[in-house]
Amino acid sequence: MKKLLVTGGAGFIGANFVYHMLDTRPDVRLVCVDSLTYAGNMSTLARAMADSRFTFYRQDIRDRAGIDAIFDREKPDAVVNFAAESHVDRSIEDPALFLQTNVLGVQVMMDACRSHGNIRFHQVSTDEVYGDLPLDRPDMLFTESTPLHASSPYSASKAGADLLALAYHRTYALPVTVSRCSNNYGPYQFPEKLIPLMIANCLADKPLPVYGKGLNVRDWLYVEDHCKAIELILEKGRIGEVYNVGGHNEMRNIDIVKLICGELHKPESLITYVTDRKGHDLRYAIDPTKIRDELGWVPETAFADGIKSTVRWYLDNRPWWEEIVSGEYRDYYERMYANR
Ligand code: NAD
Ligand code: DAU
DSSP: OEEEEEESTTSHHHHHHHHHHHHHOTTEEEEEEEOOOTTOOTGGGHHHHTSTTEEEEEOOTTOHHHHHHHHHHHOOSEEEEOOSOOOHHHHHHOHHHHHIIIIIIHHHHHHHHHHTTOOEEEEEEEGGGGOOBOTTOTTOOBOTTSOOOOOSHHHHHHHHHHHHHHHHHHHHOOOEEEEEEOOEESTTOOTTSHHHHHHHHHHTTOOEEEETTSOOEEEOEEHHHHHHHHHHHHHHOOTTOEEEEOOSOEEEHHHHHHHHHHHTTOOGGGEEEEOOOTTOOOBOOBOOHHHHHHHOOOOOSOHHHHHHHHHHHHHHTHHHHHHHHTTHHHHHHHHHHTTO
């Protein structure tokens, strides 16, 4: 049986990946490493914890000795690195942690892969490493050869990790792949991000804080489709390559927020325009031709269906996010949105 070490498995995409693999791949065992920052939740992993094919370690990826001990003990066949500080607004407040986890943590993980038999390593990256595209050029898309041009401390840290991963492949022949995905949505996303934040605020009849004029465009992909892309890259991806992942689903923020109001039968008068994010990227749009032609990946969930089931999930799982919005997040929300 293959053993996969997954970092960041208590977060949004990592947990969805854990469940995707446990539910569809009886031939795989999973070892999850997560330090449980504000974004990591054991309640998310409750069903996985009851599965004998799943093992959990509370462990920081920046801690070399701790990571080496887990590799010595578990001897994984491959590593997928989801662990990261992932929120752009928090990176604007405090860049240092982003550099430590998102760059130096990745170095620790790849060094462990090297010293334990040149283990296969997949880095989960983001389309944000390419910077942004103009709003008035719908013909322009990010391809894998678009130059890196990061805008925020978050995206700069992810770009640094991508370069480091590709350098470890070239210099040490570490078997590395990198995927750069567009915005994900779906179950278990932390309520600081646009879609769950708007759902939670709608349900509480609180203002819906739209940055600037709400005209910025994101390219939304259902999280399960991202998980399937990573599985395919792990199995069939060419070593040393980067794969863009996205489903040609560009939407303006304001349209997403209005759609959520509609789904929840809440008035659009809740929408409040607030001061824009510093350095706010205008538009992201992925060209997924390479992963489609080489690996046969295509997105399976239409946005109209995915957003309905996501709203339903937040309605059906109120205890999950209500617990979160009452903790550290409350202080963060106050800092980020009061007087904005
Ligand atoms: P998330 O913030 O929901 O989860 C991150 C997880 O990493 C949490 O469980 C947290 O506890 C863990 N973590 C953070 N620092 C750690 C450390 N030092 N050691 C061990 N664990 C640590 O993030 P997400 O949205 O699930 O994103 C996962 C990955 O996918 C990230 O690398 C992100 O850059 C990338 N990505 C996200 C999106 C998106 O739309 N959310 C899109 C493309 C790529
Ligand atoms: O593109 C992939 C990236 O998508 C990932 O790498 C990041 O980890 C992930 O957080 C996400 O980044 P964004 O900055 O695009 O996501 P966020 O949900 O923070 O914001 C989406 C858009 O909505 C963005 O244009 C800012 C806007 N926004 C966001 C929040 C939280 C608002 O207008 N109001 C808000 O309150």
